[in-house]
Amino acid sequence: MTDSHPLPTAPVAAPIEKVSIIVSKGSLEGIYPALIMANGARNEGIEANLFFTFFGMDAVHKERHDHIKVATVGNPGLHLPTLAGVIPGASALMTKYMERQIEKLDFPGIAEFVEMIHDTGAGLYACLASVELFGMERDDLIDELDDIITVGEFYDMAAGGQIIFT
Template sequence: MADNNRHIAFICSKGNLDMAYPALVMGWAALGNGIDVTLFFTFWGMDMINKARVDHLEIPPIGNASMKMNMMGVPGYIGIPQWMGGLPGMTPFATALMNDKMKKLGVPTVREYLQMLSDAGAKMYACKMSVDMFGLKQEDFIEGVQAIVTAGDFMDMTEGAQIIFI
């Protein structure tokens, strides 16, 4: 690294709506505090930068033990039975609820957040192996994704950085 500025790199490996936000929120806070930010998208995390997928990220109630009925206004912490989570429409329903809550809190969408991060100087890269596996190309990605890089390239460009895997 040419300068000694603090640098945080996020590895985004998940494409579920709830797992898309941590890197975006922390990355934005880091940029606001003058910290360099690199985002590396791999496996399902590539949904976050895939033009066709970024506006359609979802949160499935199945297998999510923390998601309780209080999200729907039922008081207390009553669980959602797993079989119920599998009913058609449950995933879009949970997704709509989360998106609605985020909107009410003034939280930007994933696409907007990525634009903000890119405009604020964050560097974004897609993982070469995942790109090959999913049959994607650079033009499938949103603006701001600078290149498709290998794991080795990522190691080179994050020398001295703090790395957070999500």
């Protein structure tokens, strides 16, 4: 006996065409995931925009983007007691370790990675509120930055796509 009722099939999702990635953390483990995701999106032909806000601004700050550290205090991913993170030199030690691991994978440094992503056509935007909050000027930020925009302008840009918060 055959079943005359076919099994239901899952609907096919439309492919992702656009992602807007919010970069809010200024640590190595906060910035790299956003850059890797934006780079991956561009490699797949997906439109990508990065919106740097709060401490994520360090990734596009001329004097800070080469000095990003691993956050050791209260970072559960390190599997260390919180107290160990406050030991002098803990952050520097973990940062050096992570930089070596990143280098082994042949990932570029943050400044080079941001430039590379920009060169693929991804948009790079700084949050106007964060720029004002931290007393920054346009000259403090990297040349590759496309613009300093409001949150409303970011939402307009992100419309119709996926928003990823890192």
